[in-house]
Amino acid sequence: MNSSDTIIIGAGAAGLITALELAKAGKKVIVLEARNRIGGRCFTFSGDGFTTSIELGAEFIHGELPLTLKLLKEAQIVYEPVSGNNFQAKNGEIKQSEFFMEHWDEFEKALSEVQEDQSLEQFLQQNFAEEKYAGLRKSATQFAAGYDTADSERVSLFSLRNEWLGGHEEETQFRIPGGYIQLMGFLLEEIEKFGGEIKLNAMVKQVNWKPGLVEVVTADNASFTGKKLVLTVSLGVLVLDGNETAAITFNPDLFEQRKAATEMGFGAIIKVLMEFTGPFWKDRGLNNMQFLFSEEKIPTWWTQNPQQNNVLTGWLGGKPQDEMQHLNDEEILQEAIISLAHIFNVDASFITQKLVSAKVYNWTADPFARGSYSYATLKTASALKILKKPVAQTIYFAGEALFEGEQLGTVEAALVTGLEVAKAIIGA
Numbered sequence: 001m002n003s004s005d006t007i008i009i010g011a012g013a014a015g016l017i018t019a020l021e022l023a024k025a026g027k028k029v030i031v032l033e034a035r036n037r038i039g040g041r042c043f044t045f046s047g048d049g050f051t052t053s054i055e056l057g058a059e060f061i062h063g064e065l066p067l068t069l070k071l072l073k074e075a076q077i078v079y080e081p082v083s084g085n086n087f088q089a090k091n092g093e094i095k096q097s098e099f100f101m102e103h104w105d106e107f108e109k110a111l112s113e114v115q116e117d118q119s120l121e122q123f124l125q126q127n128f129a130e131e132k133y134a135g136l137r138k139s140a141t142q143f144a145a146g147y148d149t150a151d152s153e154r155v156s157l158f159s160l161r162n163e164w165l166g167g168h169e170e171e172t173q174f175r176i177p178g179g180y181i182q183l184m185g186f187l188l189e190e191i192e193k194f195g196g197e198i199k200l201n202a203m204v205k206q207v208n209w210k211p212g213l214v215e216v217v218t219a220d221n222a223s224f225t226g227k228k229l230v231l232t233v234s235l236g237v238l239v240l241d242g243n244e245t246a247a248i249t250f251n252p253d254l255f256e257q258r259k260a261a262t263e264m265g266f267g268a269i270i271k272v273l274m275e276f277t278g279p280f281w282k283d284r285g286l287n288n289m290q291f292l293f294s295e296e297k298i299p300t301w302w303t304q305n306p307q308q309n310n311v312l313t314g315w316l317g318g319k320p321q322d323e324m325q326h327l328n329d330e331e332i333l334q335e336a337i338i339s340l341a342h343i344f345n346v347d348a349s350f351i352t353q354k355l356v357s358a359k360v361y362n363w364t365a366d367p368f369a370r371g372s373y374s375y376a377t378l379k380t381a382s383a384l385k386i387l388k389k390p391v392a393q394t395i396y397f398a399g400e401a402l403f404e405g406e407q408l409g410t411v412e413a414a415l416v417t418g419l420e421v422a423k424a425i426i427g428a
């Protein structure tokens, strides 16, 4: 029988930092991870013909985020500011552009005056229903879908207001040239240094529990017991019903907590990474390019500037990607090629001939994520009250979705919540 003080489900950012903090405090911890790798939605990938490592999951550090930067410094991992120019492709033309939304002044004024939280869709229908605002409605909806992976009918307008009017556009974004995997690797090394254990290929299927005692059973029927359990699986996995691959059955069930999870927002992302024989966008005047926005099926693209390589990343987030869910990776890649061909006003064969390697990652199809990251809905605050309360001082929830604040949905959020839970357990 494997016995620990605390069992942690999931070796993503939240699970790893929880384990490290508990191991440092002298607790016996074991992390059970379904995948054959650590990192979860931090997934730095090398191979498949790419000459550089690529990020299939988290990529940026969205501002001076204290815990992430502190850990990077401690681990002596290099990170650098994202730089470059942004471009907008429209009607076969590409122009350098900063953020632009039709009727922005009116939109900003109305948004700043709203008294009661509502969904973005409600707000647009109440204030901008006229035909002349069709472009604004489309841009606002796409922006929430693209950046926050949010459904406009569910996303909290107040959360978007904080983000859009909060003066964040001046904040520096960073990227880790060697990838987030280095940070995950650092946490792993530290955990092992302090005596913690991580088990890969350990997919949890069942949790039997009573106050002060949990038994966790994996798909290969191994059993682990502990006094406490920390659950860090994504919201997408937490709400799965019993037949799905990563679904966890709780005995007794956690009805209230699982219902709360359904009331929070959890988005969708398809990321397409493409490496080319050369940076053909530079030949078309897009020197020093960072982001390129368009209205194509795969609408948002970026380079790894200031790193100089020949990789473009395509991004389709939120509800608009519903229509791609029935496509396989090869079909999605074809859509990406067509999108780029339209943007650069060239034949698809031009893009194909220059393509060296490609990787499509559909996070909704990933059985251990089942989506991208969380966004705030009108019910998030009440759901968080439930999920942040340990169940019988025995079962704790951590992970990006549990974060209260603007960095919801980030690696920082995951790290912060993991640390909070570890401290709560140490102090219990």
Ligand SMILES: Cc1cc2nc3c(=O)[nH]c(=O)nc-3n(C[C@H](O)[C@H](O)[C@H](O)COP(=O)(O)OP(=O)(O)OC[C@H]3O[C@@H](n4cnc5c(N)ncnc54)[C@H](O)[C@@H]3O)c2cc1C
Binding pocket: 009, 010, 011, 012, 013, 014, 015, 032, 033, 034, 035, 038, 039, 040, 041, 042, 056, 057, 058, 059, 060, 061, 062, 202, 203, 204, 205, 232, 233, 234, 237, 246, 247, 248, 269, 271, 363, 368, 369, 371, 372, 373, 398, 399, 400, 401, 409, 410, 411, 412, 413, 414
């Ligand atoms: C495409 C994409 C791009 C992103 N970009 C950014 C970005 O630029 N910057 C940023 O800060 N954030 C970004 N994020 C969000 C960030 O990746 C997440 O917020 C963060 O990594 C979540 O960490 P976590 O520990 O909460 O969850 P996870 O990383 O999902 O960890 C949960 C772990 O639980 C495991 N698991 C699931 N089911 C089971 C089971 N039954 N048994 C055992 N283990 C199980 C999973 O395999 C996983 O390893 C992005 C996310 C995606 C998907």
